[in-house]
Amino acid sequence: MTETLELLGSAAFWGAVLRIATPLILGTLGVLLCERAGVLNLGIEGIMVAGAFVGWLVVFQGADLWTGVLAAAAAGALLGLLHAGLTVGLALSQHVSGLGITLLATALASYAYRVSFPKVDSPPTITPFAPMTWLPVPVLNTQTALTLLALVLVPLVAWVLYRTPLGLAIRMVGENPAAAEGQGLSVAGLRTGAIVAGSALMGVAGAFLTLSAFNAFFFTMVNGRGWVCVALVVFASWRPGKALAGALLFAFFDALQLRLQQAGGGVFGVELPYQLYLAVPYLMALVALVLVARRAAYPQALMKPYRKGER
Amino acid sequence: MRLERRTQPSARALLLAPLAAVAFTLAVTSLLVLWAGAPVGRAYALLLEGGFGSRFALTETLTRATPLILTGLAAAMAFRARLYNIGAEGQLYAGALAAVAVGGLHGGTGFELAPALLFPLMIGAAMLAGALLLLGPALLKSRLGVDEVVSTLLLNFVVLLVVSALLDGPMKDPSAMGWPQSVALQDALQLDRLIERSRVHTGLVAALVLAVALWALLRFTTLGFEIRALGSGPRAAAFAGLPVARTGVVVALLSGALAGLAGAVEVAGRAGYVTLDMSPGYGMSGIVIAMLAMLNPLAVVAAAVFVAGVFVGADSMSRAVTVPTFVADVIVAVALIAMLVATMLTQYRVRWGTPR
Numbered sequence A: 001m002t003e004t005l006e007l008l009g010s011a012a013f014w015g016a017v018l019r020i021a022t023p024l025i026l027g028t029l030g031v032l033l034c035e036r037a038g039v040l041n042l043g044i045e046g047i048m049v050a051g052a053f054v055g056w057l058v059v060f061q062g063a064d065l066w067t068g069v070l071a072a073a074a075a076g077a078l079l080g081l082l083h084a085g086l087t088v089g090l091a092l093s094q095h096v097s098g099l100g101i102t103l104l105a106t107a108l109a110s111y112a113y114r115v116s117f118p119k120v121d122s123p124p125t126i127t128p129f130a131p132m133t134w135l136p137v138p139v140l141n142t143q144t145a146l147t148l149l150a151l152v153l154v155p156l157v158a159w160v161l162y163r164t165p166l167g168l169a170i171r172m173v174g175e176n177p178a179a180a181e182g183q184g185l186s187v188a189g190l191r192t193g194a195i196v197a198g199s200a201l202m203g204v205a206g207a208f209l210t211l212s213a214f215n216a217f218f219f220t221m222v223n224g225r226g227w228v229c230v231a232l233v234v235f236a237s238w239r240p241g242k243a244l245a246g247a248l249l250f251a252f253f254d255a256l257q258l259r260l261q262q263a264g265g266g267v268f269g270v271e272l273p274y275q276l277y278l279a280v281p282y283l284m285a286l287v288a289l290v291l292v293a294r295r296a297a298y299p300q301a302l303m304k305p306y307r308k309g310e311r
Numbered sequence B: 001m002r003l004e005r006r007t008q009p010s011a012r013a014l015l016l017a018p019l020a021a022v023a024f025t026l027a028v029t030s031l032l033v034l035w036a037g038a039p040v041g042r043a044y045a046l047l048l049e050g051g052f053g054s055r056f057a058l059t060e061t062l063t064r065a066t067p068l069i070l071t072g073l074a075a076a077m078a079f080r081a082r083l084y085n086i087g088a089e090g091q092l093y094a095g096a097l098a099a100v101a102v103g104g105l106h107g108g109t110g111f112e113l114a115p116a117l118l119f120p121l122m123i124g125a126a127m128l129a130g131a132l133l134l135l136g137p138a139l140l141k142s143r144l145g146v147d148e149v150v151s152t153l154l155l156n157f158v159v160l161l162v163v164s165a166l167l168d169g170p171m172k173d174p175s176a177m178g179w180p181q182s183v184a185l186q187d188a189l190q191l192d193r194l195i196e197r198s199r200v201h202t203g204l205v206a207a208l209v210l211a212v213a214l215w216a217l218l219r220f221t222t223l224g225f226e227i228r229a230l231g232s233g234p235r236a237a238a239f240a241g242l243p244v245a246r247t248g249v250v251v252a253l254l255s256g257a258l259a260g261l262a263g264a265v266e267v268a269g270r271a272g273y274v275t276l277d278m279s280p281g282y283g284m285s286g287i288v289i290a291m292l293a294m295l296n297p298l299a300v301v302a303a304a305v306f307v308a309g310v311f312v313g314a315d316s317m318s319r320a321v322t323v324p325t326f327v328a329d330v331i332v333a334v335a336l337i338a339m340l341v342a343t344m345l346t347q348y349r350v351r352w353g354t355p356r
Helices: A002-009 A011-036 A044-060 A065-089 A094-116 A145-163 A165-175 A177-182 A187-213 A225-235 A240-263 A274-295 B011-035 B040-052 B055-080 B088-103 B115-144 B148-168 B203-220 B222-232 B234-239 B244-271 B282-292 B297-320 B327-347
Strands: B002-005 B348-351
Touching: A011 A044, A011 A145, A011 A165, A011 A187, A011 A225, A011 A240, A044 A065, A044 A094, A044 A187, A044 A225, A065 A094, A065 A187, A065 B327, A094 B282, A094 B327, A145 A165, A145 A187, A145 A240, A165 A177, A165 A187, A177 A187, A187 A225, A225 A240, A225 A274, A225 B148, A240 A274, A274 B115, A274 B148, B011 B040, B011 B327, B040 B055, B040 B297, B055 B088, B055 B203, B055 B222, B055 B244, B055 B282, B055 B297, B088 B115, B088 B148, B088 B244, B088 B282, B115 B148, B115 B244, B203 B222, B203 B244, B203 B297, B222 B234, B222 B244, B234 B244, B244 B282, B282 B297, B282 B327, B297 B327, B327 B348
Parallel strands: none
Antiparallel strands: B002 B348
């Protein structure tokens, strides 16, 4: 018990929470933007892989770290544009198109990695972002600039969605596209824009993994984080502030299970298989989904393709 | 730009759509092969030959296609009723594990029942395990409105970790030198070879029979009608007085059971035990296959053979030219997207400009 208390008082633990939360915050904001405009984006898992790879590759080729982040965002935006073309332009099933994007992006990243590095024993590395030691804020000064970026983006996205005409328009096409059309808004344009912007954020979420959390690219590095983001958005009732809280809560449990697993000794003296600890985050996401299910305020037009002039 | 529903899709368009999709896929893949620095023509020839060009290639492709037909059917049946089951991977592993739990050599001998009795028990347990795994998300969807896509996706990770824990613990083969693999199935429960000097097993026959049976079920039975009605619109189906909730549960059980069966067939027909890498993404590929087949059970067979051939062929091609095996994943993903667009264009016409 005292050990647990000690753990909760340590800066290293909270640093780990922030580090785990960063890609989730970025990814969740990305999903949130797409879904607020009425489009599910299951491409996130693959877009994160692509972002992780492209960001890392650009830096490995000699560009600086921020160029890498921008390249990852561009890769995400491009895949988002494809998703928009399929789901908004051609009104295809959002589920299937998203899964297709995930398969395509993952396959392309893996293929490109193997073509670029046919025979390597250990993955080539880069020098990742350094912690912001100059920052006079404890815990945050052990993190990198990308974490700060993620934290700043939360109020920014909230401000755009709730305080600007653009945000109102985005929310409107997600709730009632026919009414938005009647107001002279372009449903296709707004949805496409929201998907592209959201997917760019997903790309940055992936880049955080290769440019900050680690220093190399692995095939399985995203490992379901994208799907967790999709669950977190439901948990957050499509609100940026709650999305931040959800991501932090999730990261808290993930960091806790890591520590418990490392400490050994089990829970209450019972030795548990390590896989159980690893399953905790996914189970948490499932429980969260079930808990909020009854009062989940889905955007009304989510997953409904909009075809002009068709009811 | 706007979309206009075609009153009657033309027969020519329906025939050309898959061909156009394949042509587009080949074009995209050619660019990637060129990038890898390999001659395009030779790469395709090698891929075709490695997947279909010899007795060995064909039997390997059919072996690989067997679990894919089953997961493809699992996805097709569920998607037909708008139940987006993305959890076939987890259901497959649950089925495989259940099969070994019933038919495995626990304590050296296993359950001492006549194989004629134990075999159906083993298959039944596998199907039940897969079915129950999907029943949860299906009920959560119908009762609480929990999106089944996310819940089944997350369950995949949980199931794989549970399998991993069991392979380290109670289900571990003590004679496997510390390798995480399950106890082996009893010899009498393993499937027979269908073709001599190959790995094709009788599971293929079961998969083909099921494809025909499910096609007939959709086409000729009341349940099939209910499933199709649910797929065209749950609200309309409910208004028409169809048992929407019950049909949803039946479809979930059916789809999960098919994926669980894929696991059992894979164990009994190939390795004889469960490992953590027994499925190279059969669950996900099943979804692609179902979409390529436009959710038609008979077409699932053709799509599964195509996907299996691409994977087997890519393996053999990458040994001869410097193209990574991941090219197979790219081909399948591009084919999926191209096929979606092509079928969509057979039903809708794209009009540019605003209507007058």
